[in-house]
Amino acid sequence: xxxxWRMIGQRLLLGVLTLxxxxxxxxxxxxxxxxxxxxxxxxxxxxxxxxxxxxxxxxLNDPAPLRYWNWLTGVLQGDFGMSxxxxxxxSELVGxxxxxxxxxxxxxxxxxxxxSLLLGVLAALWRNSIFDRxxxxxxxxxxxxxxxFVAYILILWLAQSGLFPSMVRITGxxxxxxxxxxxxxxxxxxxxxxxxxxxxxxxxxxxNLLASPYIEMARLKGMSPVRVVLRHAVPNALAPIVNVxxxxxxxxxxxxxxVEVVFVYPGLGQLMIDAVSNRDIAVVQAIALIFAxxxxxxxxxxDVLSTITNPRLMHRR
Amino acid sequence: xxVLLSVLGGLGLFFLIGSAARAGLHAAAPSRHKPxxxxxxxxxxxxxxxxxxxxxxxxxxxxxxxxxxxEVVGAQYLPWAAPHYLGTDKxxxxxxxxxxxxxxxxxxxxxxxxxxxxxxxxxxxxxxxLMGGRLDQWLSRFxxxxxxxxxxxxxxxxxxxxxxxxxxxxxxxxxxxxxxxYRLARSVAQGIVVMDYIEAARLRGEGMWRLIRREILPNxxxxxxxxxxxxxxxVFLAISALSFLGLGIKPPTADWGSMVRENATLIxxxxxxPLLPAGAIALLTVAVNFVVDWQxxxxxxxxx
Numbered sequence: 290x291x292x293x294w295r296m297i298g299q300r301l302l303l304g305v306l307t308l309x310x311x312x313x314x315x316x317x318x319x320x321x322x323x324x325x326x327x328x329x330x331x332x333x334x335x336x337x338x339x340x341x342x343x344x345x346x347x348x349l350n351d352p353a354p355l356r357y358w359n360w361l362t363g364v365l366q367g368d369f370g371m372s373x374x375x376x377x378x379x380s381e382l383v384g385x386x387x388x389x390x391x392x393x394x395x396x397x398x399x400x401x402x403x404x405s406l407l408l409g410v411l412a413a414l415w416r417n418s419i420f421d422r423x424x425x426x427x428x429x430x431x432x433x434x435x436x437x438f439v440a441y442i443l444i445l446w447l448a449q450s451g452l453f454p455s456m457v458r459i460t461g462x463x464x465x466x467x468x469x470x471x472x473x474x475x476x477x478x479x480x481x482x483x484x485x486x487x488x489x490x491x492x493x494x495x496x497n498l499l500a501s502p503y504i505e506m507a508r509l510k511g512m513s514p515v516r517v518v519l520r521h522a523v524p525n526a527l528a529p530i531v532n533v534x535x536x537x538x539x540x541x542x543x544x545x546x547x548v549e550v551v552f553v554y555p556g557l558g559q560l561m562i563d564a565v566s567n568r569d570i571a572v573v574q575a576i577a578l579i580f581a582x583x584x585x586x587x588x589x590x591x592d593v594l595s596t597i598t599n600p601r602l603m604h605r606r
Numbered sequence: 607x608x609v610l611l612s613v614l615g616g617l618g619l620f621f622l623i624g625s626a627a628r629a630g631l632h633a634a635a636p637s638r639h640k641p642x643x644x645x646x647x648x649x650x651x652x653x654x655x656x657x658x659x660x661x662x663x664x665x666x667x668x669x670x671x672x673x674x675x676x677e678v679v680g681a682q683y684l685p686w687a688a689p690h691y692l693g694t695d696k697x698x699x700x701x702x703x704x705x706x707x708x709x710x711x712x713x714x715x716x717x718x719x720x721x722x723x724x725x726x727x728x729x730x731x732x733x734x735x736l737m738g739g740r741l742d743q744w745l746s747r748f749x750x751x752x753x754x755x756x757x758x759x760x761x762x763x764x765x766x767x768x769x770x771x772x773x774x775x776x777x778x779x780x781x782x783x784x785x786x787x788y789r790l791a792r793s794v795a796q797g798i799v800v801m802d803y804i805e806a807a808r809l810r811g812e813g814m815w816r817l818i819r820r821e822i823l824p825n826x827x828x829x830x831x832x833x834x835x836x837x838x839x840x841v842f843l844a845i846s847a848l849s850f851l852g853l854g855i856k857p858p859t860a861d862w863g864s865m866v867r868e869n870a871t872l873i874x875x876x877x878x879x880p881l882l883p884a885g886a887i888a889l890l891t892v893a894v895n896f897v898v899d900w901q902x903x904x905x906x907x908x909x910x
Contacts, residue, residue, distance in 0.1 A: 310751045319767055426649065429899065433891035435843050437850050437866055438884035441873050449876050543756040547847050551870075561759075562851050565766045573766045580759045 297593055304589045311581045312364075315574050316357050346373075369575035374567040379575045382560060387579065389459060390549070390556035393472055394541045397479035401541075402534055405484040409491025409530075414518050416496060428485035436544065440478045440551040447474060457554040475552045479544060483537040490533040494526040528595035535591030542583045624648035627655035646900060653896035660890055663709040671703040676858035683872065686879075693879055695869055701879060707860035708883060713890065715776060715855065716842040722780040723841070724834060727787025732818050732826070734788075735795035746792065749785045757782050758844065762853070770853050779844055783837060790833050794826045835898035839891045846887050862887050 327343035328335065335343075344350055348359070363370060369379035412421045431439075448455035457471045498504060499522060507517050546558030553559070557576055564572035628651035632643040643651075663670065672689075673679050676699060684694040692701035734742040752760070764778040798804065799822065807821050848854035849863025857864060862883035869880040 307751075307754050311754055314751055314755065315763060318763055321767065429895055430888075430892050433839060433843075433895045434888045435846050435850075435863075435884060435891075437847070438881070438888050441866070441870070441881055441884060444873055445876070445878065445881070449874075455874065539756070543758050546758060546762075547851065550851055561762060562853070565762050565853055566770075568766050568769070570766055573763055577755065577759050577763045581755045584756050585754060 293597065296596060300589055300592055304585050307585050308582060311585070312361060312578060313357070315577050315581070316360060317353075319570065320353055364575075364578065370571045372564075372569055372572050374564070374569040374572075379572055382572065383557065383575060383579065386555060386557045386560050389554065390542075390545055390558065392468070393475055393479070393545055393549070393554060393556060394538070396469070396472055396476040397483070397541055398538050400476060401480040401484050401487065401537070404480070405487035406491055406530070408484070409488040410495065410518060410523065412488065412492040413495035413499070413522075414514060416492075421492075424488065428489050431481060431485040434482070436478060436482055436547045437551055439481050440475075440548060443474050443478055443481075444551075447477075455552065457552050459555055472554070475545075475548050475554055478548050478551075479541055482544060483541060487533055487537050491526070491530050494529040494533075495522045498522045498525055524598075527598040531595045531598060532591050535587050535594075539584045539587040542587070543580055620652055621648065623655050624652035627651040642904075649896040650900035653893035653900075656889060656893035657897065660709055660713060660893075663706055664713050665710075667706050667710040671706040673700045673703040675703065675707045675860050677703070692882065695865070696871075701882070704860040704865060705862075705882060705886060708862045708865060708886065711855060711859055712846065712849075712862045712887070713842070715772065716838065716845050719776045719780045719845065720783070720834065720838045720841045722776065723783035723837065724787055724830070726780065727784035728791040728823075728826075728830060729818060730784070731788040731791025732795040732822050733814065735792050735799050736814065736817060736822070738799075742792075745788075749788050752782075752785045753789070757840075758847070761844065761848070765848070765853055770856070772855055772859075775845065775848065775854050779841055779848075783841055787830075787833065787837065791826065791830065794829050795822055798822050798825050832898055832902050835894050835901070839894050839898075842887070842891060 327340050327347060327349060331339060331343055348356055351359075360370070367380055369383065371377070372379050372382060375382065408424060412424050415421055444455045447453050453474050454471055455474065457475065459468065459471075495518060499518075504517060504521055507521050508514075512521075545554075545556060546561065548554070549556045549558040550562055557579065561573060561576045563569075564576070625648065628643065628646060628648065631646075631651060631654065632640060635643050678698045679700050680690060680694050680698050682694060682696050682698045684690050684698075686693050690700050690702070692705065695701055695704065730745065734745045755763075761778050761782050764781070765774065768774045768778065804817070804821055807817060812821070845854055846863035849861050850867050852864070852867060854863055855861040857868070865883040866880050872879050873881075
């Protein structure tokens with residue numbers, strides 16, 4: 290038990306270190322500009338006075354490490370600074386939308402994970418059958434589709450006939466049931482995009498194991514193929530499966546950007562796109578940090594879970 | 607019913623194009639390569655045929671297209687009828703013409719970006735593997751830090767800082783993807799630099815550039831080539847997604863991603879015109895994936 294806690298502690302420390310480095314990269318990226326941010330934002334025709342005022346407003350007169358320190362301590366207390374375009378505190382803009390985005394991502398995950406695991410196990414069970422080949426070809430096709438293509442096909446089929454709404458409007462009075470109904474199409478789009486990858490990896494992880502001697506033994510004992518796969522192969526394939534599931538969840542968190550724009554879903558991705566076109570750098574930095582943190586956290590959880598499912602990984606030498 | 611019919615029609619077309627392409631390639635190939643094409647799966651020959659079709663479209667766009675790239679030829683949103691076979695867009699430009707020019711612009715830009723990412727990523731990766739020591743450590747840790755940020759988010763951040771134009775788009779996506787290529791090139795090159803013949807080449811006094819280009823690169827070509835196909839798909843999808851979001855290739859340049867965005871309102875009236883450019887993107891990525899899948903399968907010698 291102690292080993293597990295120590296391992297989790299180590300991973301957490303590493304995660305914090307990664308986040309620190311990411312924050313340096315996200316903040317430091319503005320230093321890459323040949324001139325400075327104020328000139329880049331205002332253009333060549335800006336006068337010296339407006340430039341000076343802009344620098345003052347952005348705090349560009351302080352040296353970079355000091356600005357970074359102020360930004361970081363602010364972020365740690367939940368204060369991301371002010372948005373330049375809307376003149377509102379960023380934490381206010383981000384707050385509700387973060388909840389919406391997480392809701393959509395978890396909704397999609399709740400649909401995608403069971404379906405893809407089931408399909409993956411079935412494909413491994415009936416490998417080289419018509420079902421396996423068809424699902425393989427469909428998976429390869431689905432991976433190559435741009436998200437907006439899938440989204441518009443769904444809108445054409447399911448929203449045209451009036452089954453589901455093609456836009457998501459969330460007000461304070463929206464109930465959970467309505468929310469699940471309205472967010473169904475965006476969630477389904479995300480599901481279709483990530484299912485293929487998870488399914489293929491599940492199938493590959495199980496098929497890899499099926500060649501090992503202990504599976505041969507189980508078969509020779511006269512065990513049914515279903516039992517061989519479920520009782521003997523799946524537990525050992527859990528580590529790679531957990532990893533690929535986490536990777537896809539991390540993808541969901543960032544993949545929502547395009548889907549949110551298609552369905553006018555009031556989430557972080559939508560906000561980020563607006564901020565990028567307004568070149569509202571403070572907002573973009575804040576959202577990039579949030580997305581990166583979610584990404585790191587999910588990878589961390591996957592790492593810990595896959596180590597727990599495979600005790601051999603704990604005593605690596 | 608229509609859905610079922612179109613699926614069946616699509617499958618029929620797929621088999622037709624696939625077998626025709628396989629037969630054609632088999633007949634045209636020099637006798638040394640004939641077995642390669644005889645055993646090739648239908649998906650791969652279909653993929654090759656589609657890629658070839660796109661290349662021809664891209665090269666001959668001005669000859670094939672009936673109108674000019676951003677020429678206004680009629681009223682807006684015309685239906686699919688005689689002179690404008692696929693209708694017109696919201697400014698009254700011919701849809702078919704813009705689709706054909708899109709092959710040139712979108713695919714061309716994606717290809718240039720991938721090529722740039724590959725040159726930078728693989729040269730840096732092999733260089734790091736060759737030098738080893740502290741330089742390798744620093745460069746690799748730096749790349750690791752960049753890769754910890756999701757690709758789309760990182761490109762959006764960079765686009766905010768440097769502004770959105772085609773040039774910055776190419777540079778930003780190439781920089782983000784070069785990190786992924788770097789990792790692969792470095793790990794492949796690490797297996798090669800420890801070989802005796804590299805030691806001999808070093809003793810012979812060969813310079814760094816010659817070592818990379820003449821000694822290591824030829825041996826690292828196979829995995830890098832497969833990666834090129836996959837990477838092209840990712841870059842292509844990323845550029846289309848950014849153009850779709852209004853942050854990539856700007857109008858009036860015909861580009862599939864922004865064409866979907868411009869005509870998206872038609873979808874709500876049950877018109878499938880906006881799906882055409884999106885479908886063009888999907889078809890090319892599927893085709894490239896099929897070919898890469900076949901190449902990987904061949905290279906691994908895997909028969910399952």
